[in-house]
Amino acid sequence: MVRSLLRPGSDTTGSQKEHLEDPLFTRSIGRALDVLSAFHKSEQPLSLSEIAQSAQIDRSAAQRIVHTLRRLGYIRRDEHGRGFLPDIRILDHTLDYLRLNPLVRRATPVLLELRRNVRERVDLSLFDDLRVVYAARMQSKRETFHATLVGHSVPTYCSSGGRAILSQLESSEVDDIIDRSDRTPLTPRTLTEPATIRDKVAEARDKGYALTLEEILIGEIAIGVALPGPDGKPAGAIHLAGSLSDWKPEDFVTRFAPLISEAAMDITR
Template sequence: MTTAPRTDTLYIQSLAKGMRVLECFADHPSPLSLNDIATFCDMDRSAAQRMAYTLVSLGYLERGVNGRGFVLGKKILERTFDYLRSVPLLERATPLIVDVQKESGERVELSLFDDLTIIFALRRQTKRQTYTTTLIGRRLATIHTASGRAVMSHLPAEAVDDIIARSTATPLTSRTVTDPARIRELVAQAGADGYALASEESMLGEINLASAVLDHEGQPIAAIDISGSLADWTVEEFAKRFSPMLIGATRALSGKPGLS
């Protein structure tokens, strides 16, 4: 977790500490005690107590079952709602994502490009997916995903190199590609094909096909991803069947003013 230097007079340390308390639940989803919060957020127990009390008062934390520990509060969902309704791209993409999912019968998602990561903002799943893999807000490494590489295929070579150089994400499976030279090859292939393909890199047994969404200036801002099972498809069959549908969807969404 990074923090701004103390010499930055515009940076409010107390606000940053409060946000750090909320963020520590990303790696620790179970109820946390005050000692846990103090340890994970690198603060003393007194500071942790004040932060937790304030966040409970505001609704961003709640007490766990039987008052044991702290969990994230329901009020965080309100801020998620505020964000989702404020992004024109998501409003315009929603009916398109619904149509593609119905036509393909596979999981379809829209992820937003956020430098070293992509973050899922719209997800339409099938019945066979597990709960956590279908939630919005999940972040994955740009370099390790079909969506991220589809986005990178629209960036200058120096920007691609910069993302690769700064990425430190842990591979999600034994099949995740980590070699920088191979990642560059996959990005170049995505640029030539109009879509990126990843096999078992995010989840074993799963194929991911993705194409980038561009803003009105031609800059990549998001990607649409279609995911299927290797139990149903070969990689070649999946790409042949769904790449035209995927490219058509991203082209229909790209180039519109006011998307970002």
């Protein structure tokens, strides 16, 4: 479960090959970012050999890059000496992204008020092709550690916010995202058949919101509404999630669909 939820579709390994013909592309910077990306799916400190293998570079190059990033505060030694971990300077860039993102700035006060009213989990996600990435998380008391973290991501094709975003795209774009997605089910109830996913996207287009039942987490019901960017195309979504032990689906929709839709309109205005 954690493997699929961390960063689906975000593997940057071998990114050098995609840019070899770009005369402005700086390969050394690309390799350094590949080294940092080695930690995306890791559950523990990484050795130099593991970093080198993930970044597809030799161990000597990995050693030089890791040393440089350690000196700059982006990588640190694990306190038990078992390998390397990301360091605190990375959070400076996370802060820069969030505070300078106009959608996050506009959405935050609206989401805080929504969370006070609904007393269920409220999230803001940003659209990143095959995944949506959480930029704000206002959790309920039931949440697990991973579910509280900004930067966590879920697949676009099977999440409530992701399907709401898909409902605002052209059919050809929807088909392309579905076709390129790794549709390995996250739960026994994850919908993976392209035709079924398209039907759910069409349903979201008609209703103005997407509803998912236990497709990301067992026992979870979620509503998602898309948020447009400056160009009118979907840039993100609001997710509102609750527990099926507390709510019948029809009651959840009746209670929260109008509230989340109103919040989305407030953010857009």
